[in-house]
Amino acid sequence: MDSPTSLADGPLPTSGGRAEASCAGLSEAEAARRRARYGANELRRGGSGILALVAAALANPLVAILIAAAATSGVLGDVLGAMIIAVIVLLSLVLNATLGFRSQRAAERLREEITPMATVCRDGRWQDRPRRELVPGDLIRLSAGDRIPADARLLDARDFHVQQAALTGESLPVEKEPASADARTGPEAKGRVFLGSSVVAGTAVAEVEATGAATAFGEVAARLDERPPLTEFERGLKDFAGLIMRTVVMLVLLVLLVGVVLHRPPLETLLFALALAVGLTPEFMPMITTVTLARGAVRMARRRVIVRHLAAIEDFGSMTVLLSDKTGTLTRGDTAVDGTWDASGRSSARTSQLAVLNAAFETGTRSPLDAAILRDCAASSEGWSKLDEIPLDFERRRMSVVVQRGGERWLIAKGAPESVLPACSQCESGDDMVPFDPPRRAECQRTYEAMGERGLRVLAIAWRPVETQARYTASDEAGMALAGFVSFVDPLMPGVAKAVHALASDGIPLKVLTGDNPRVARYTCEQAGLDPGRVVTGEELRGMSETALGLLAARTQVFALVTPEQKYRIVMALKARGEVVGFLGDGVNDAPSLHAADVGISVAHAADIARDSADILLREGNLEVLHAGVLEGRRAFANVMKYLFMGTSSNFGNMFSMVVGALVLPFLPMLPAQILLNNFLYDLAQTTIPSDNVDAAQLRGPQRWSVPLIRRFMVGIGPVSSLYDLLTFYVLIHWLHATAETFHTGWFIESLATQTLVVFVIRTHGNPLRSRPAVPLVASVVAVVAVGLALPWTPLAGVFGFVPLPPAFFAFLVIAACSYLLLVQVLKRRFMQVARPRRVKPRP
Template identity: 35%
Template sequence: MKLNNYNLATINQRELLKILDTSKKGLQYSEIEARQETYGRNEIEYKKEKSVLQIILEGFLSPFTLILIILAFISLATEYLFVTSGKKDLTSFIIIISLVLISALLEITQNLQAKRSIDDLDEMVEVTSNIIREGLAKEIPTEEIVIGDIIHLSAGDMLPADVRILESRDLFISQTPLTGESELIEKRATARIKKGQADTEFQTMAYMGTEVVSGTGIGVVVRLADDTLFGDIAKKLQESPIKTNFERGIESTTQLLIKLMIVIAPLVVLINGFSTGSWVQALLFGISVAVGLTPEMLPVIVNSNLIKGAKQLSANGSIVKDTNAIQNLGAIDILCTDKTGTLTQDSISLEYYLNTIGKEDREILKYAYYNSSLQTGLKNVIDRAIIQRGRKELTTSELRARKIDELPFDFERRRLSVLVDKEDSQVLITKGAIEEMLSVSSKILVNNQIYELTKQQESKVLDDVQTLNKQGLRVLGLSIKEITLNHQEINVKDESEMVLIGYLAFLDPPKEGAKEAIAALAKEKVKVKVLTGDNQYVTQAVCREVKIEAEKFLTGDQVALMNDEELLKASEEYDVFVKLNPTQKARLVKLMRNAGHAVGFLGDGINDSPAMREADVGISVDNAVDIAKEAADLVLLKKDLRILEKAVLNGREIFGNIMKYIKITISSNFGNIFSVLLASIFLPFLPMQPMQLLFLNLIYDISCLAIPFDKMDQEYLRQPQKLDSKEVKNFMFWFGPISSIFDILTFIVLYFVIIPKALGGEYFNLLSNQQRNFIAIFHTGWYLVSLWTQTLVLHALRTKKMPFLQSRSSLVMFLVTTITVTIGTIIPYTKLGLALDFRPMPIEFWLYLLMVVVLYLLLTTIVKNIYVKKYKKLL
């Protein structure tokens, strides 16, 4: 029987439990497996893990790998399937397929490794739910919940599925993730529901992704995963996922290379076909050029760096939930953070409980204890501090009271009220920010006498509180109101005509190391901005301790009056924002992002989750509420800015190594385009055989596998790093021609000097056998020059400094590039070299190679210095 949301919200509880074949004691364990098979796991489609088969297919279906596969089969057709038996040759096909296999298998291996790593890390930050099975409470991962499970809800929980409420006690839920509205909705076991009401207005239903702010409840799971209201929204978002800046940059670069390939490869085929008369060879060479233009190792290099980065971050105390966050970490130039627990120790103590004349008063502590201990919302550090002090100083009889009803805290009222039955009266006890308490209080208790709260007295109260704030103490006001007996429910209207009876002053000292961490982040060009719900005086006191400029600040009231343009301007000018609600925090983050900043947000509370979702990188901590951990891309095992500083530097190093491959390889390939075009026009033969060009590409790709293990210069790590496709194009146009210059010089020297001297004559004056030898030596010479310059330029362009002298690569990169160059140089003197039609080179060539390498590195260094002066950066 399929029930819609209206049916689920209105059906009799007993009948619903019967339809779902469950009871309030929960399901039997013997039923769970069958239900999971029927309904599937409780995972939204966009969050489902890729299967091993999907990962394997994706490894072979990247744009560059597909191009290589197509080229391989064209080579197979032209060199093997449609040629006479004596001329069949599989060499080019085997080399291209080898490139495909190396690239695809490395990518598959890395993705499988990443899947395992992320699974392991996910277990460390697992979001769980409290359910009842066979009459006993049990905590299980949300993915394992099935339809018919009985679930227990309490403050701080995120709804893991769509639930029909069976029991509730002051259960208030924030539906912001579904509706965007900040108003809390009370959920009940029974309520009047009209046809035509929006699903989110049904008080008997609680929906996946919404957040329990206060109270408790029990519900039965009626919908899972994609069938939920949240799942339906997620599917629509999946249809047009937002790409990160890094993904857009990679996509733009890929499109540029494919366009170049489409233009250049056919041009090379036509020119060589007309100049040599061998159209088959021209086609094969065109294929080889296309392969040479393909940075098939790009997915491998990116994945290697991300996996390495995730491991580094894990070792440094950070858990990566989304690997894309690693690149974004490297780009952060603004870090927004709350104050409590980040700049302070998050070990709040109740220092003073004062009456309105500034003296400690047990009655103040007693009423504060009732308010904090009897409320069923999320007990924050403030409540815990009050409860701890109350249990220490109050007698057993003083601690005893019965709660009748409550109004949970929300970020609009900024108050929490509890109605208490105490002996022969009912008392409404409200605590909250001092301004909010003054707004609901019309009287004040002074020396046990109640007086009207005048403007003069209000001013004195604010002065007293300000004095405490300037000492770094956070102050809440406490008001009470006697309510008519037998009053069973309270609402916001009851928070009026109250009597202000005193203040609660809390101390949360600055965290050790916070000042140094903020100074270090500033050195790394990351601006720390404080976005807090606390008032300016406490915030200023803490900010002064940790050296954050806080004399200029904006309040939430001022923010509310600003349009987007005004607030954006203010966000550049101010570093401290106080008395903000969650919506205002998220708005500030969004505006800064839209202005081109990369923004991180560090938070751990319900009020931080909207801003975390809006940030480029949402950062939370391991002991945060479920909602905050779910919104985070990165979870710190400790709420410590020093860990975050390391994470930012790791992100920049990873980004830098990815950029090395992208920029250097693309510029080298771009230079080779012009070399090949000019050689095709002026040489009477191909500048290199197809299989030789493919072999050269294979060796270079192997040397590039060391890039993820390289290190970055400290100067590079001092700046936020973003991928800009314009930068890639600029780099390509500046450094690509250097490769072309030395290629053309090599063609001239080989063709007119070295080879004629070695063979005793110019090409057209030689016999056909000698001409074949001339061509083979020419091919070998260009292969060796390309091998040395292509590999050594990795060292020249990996740093702004002088390579080898001022900046050395990692040992892994040095060894891998040295070994590949050595093996590649020896190849022409081996049987493999003979099979590839290479030849030993005359002594004059080695002198020329030495000169070319030195001049190449020298010119590259000169151009590099000019480029850095012009663009202020290299990678």
């Protein structure tokens, strides 16, 4: 938890809460002894080692097909075929697990740079320390936006509400308060808070009772290590695997049926069918996907973007709209006090004094406005002490402290002018107190609106004397006197206008959702080069249906004075319209929207709950870094899709040709071992696709999964490959009068050359002569084609049944390969039309 003010590592403030007033906490020496006894406050969850990654890869349906084929081949005596399949599976698993493990460790190292903190009392002083240093017996201070760092017993609490859905499944926050008589120890206990929950409102002091694996959440984690919900990318992979499995089953059954009808040897037919199944399966896909996403993660890390899981990279590139707060994204977030004013807009030391008293004794939600007040205002809180605090909540939009000095007791409130002015009945005018009548109220409104039109953020300051009482609540914030306003300046982020334009050019419109007033929002957006149009306020959204909200959100650029619940509704309304929604936020009020968005994006200095809810973390809170990350996501997705288009179209075409050949030829068109070798060499050539260049045109718009598009490409381009295979059959049989061995060799070489070289056509949506492939891809493709051409003249020829071919065949091969690539280029545009993105289901 970030330190709220300079008081974070100072002496304990005087408070109405008994725990804060009297505790001294543990000493550093005693904390060290307890840490040696109980261990660090960390959860070591399962499923993060290399064995877990291997297990996850084995669960892939595509890998399962290959393992079943290898086992069957071995049982039936085809040792060579079983060995080839085993090598394919082993290489894929090793690469997938190794790269996954490396990227996982890299991500963990990056996350360690953002150490979760807790405010703990040590040696009588509140100080921010890493959460892992907490021990049983520590006193911790909690406020809105904090993650509960350990299981603890409440000693003091004010309007304290926590969200503990991770433990109980409750959708609504629950109120907690000290309850020494409550013997319950589970999440239902009124006087206890637990690791895995978060603070949504109020403040509290608690004593740590359990840390690490000894916590209630640790016990849950030890029993059940739940997998997170599928991402858009993972859902696409699952759908694709289903398509391949259905095609494989149908193909194997068809070949077996043909073998029975033509009275072919059963064992030979079964082995041939299994080889076809393997040939149709893109067995290197897990590895290709992992390598591609891992490379993207490394490039994003260089741009100071932390990816919490690899699949989030593709989701990042799929965004169609970005929702963002104003502060810390369009503006720097390093707020400074512009001035302190009375109700009429004149400079006021009185307003400065009250603002400092409020900020100095606030222990609730951390705010950069409080830090700016304490840093920039000359007033002092010396001689005053704190009696009580009424914490901020995001509906009331104000907070108050009760302070005293001698016989004076004041309630001092601050908040948005729209929320403070209605609670005032008087107004200060010089040394006098005057009624806050409509004319004066209108004058005050003009004063703060004029500040907003200059892009200044404004807080209203009000106060009233109060009597002594046990507790003060929001109902005491009535009949107050308006003292004046504090205005703040928050300069624009460097390069924000350029980044906003770049995002829009690449198909991601930016929509601003802010709690600030419409005038500040409009001014800031205009300065950032964003046309705000009509600014919609939160009040206009009340009672609006979800359908109407979706229509409004689609055409509105800026929402002002919106609550956290309204931000969440806007996210869900846009998702219901088929948008892939990214949400950028850093506060506790942003957490629900971060979780609901397709891509939750936060920053390193965000509130704990916001960071934990996000999929992507930006070490620098600016839109230029975010835009660069989006392009990396699109680049990774484009390279994965190259492999899928290649594998499905070429493999489907070749397998279809083999089925036809089995029907018309007196022998098998290719031996099972040759099919597996052909497929292995082909996939080996594709392993460099993750390093390939991506056309600028493919980076200009969101990239989405579309299994129907893959299916159309497969059945559209695949038959073109089959057409050339049948032409090769004709040339080998009727022109070269080939024997079975010559036929096998000739078709092996033609098949390998055409399906491997076609990557240079399929890798780009445009003209392949104008799109430069990466050097590693060129090298791997050329090397594999060269190996295929040379095999008949090597010692391995006898092992695989190859024989040398006459020169006339190679003349035909050159003509066939060139015309095939030309025909694919002509047909490619029709099948690569980008379909409209399908609707994305909200994440659970």
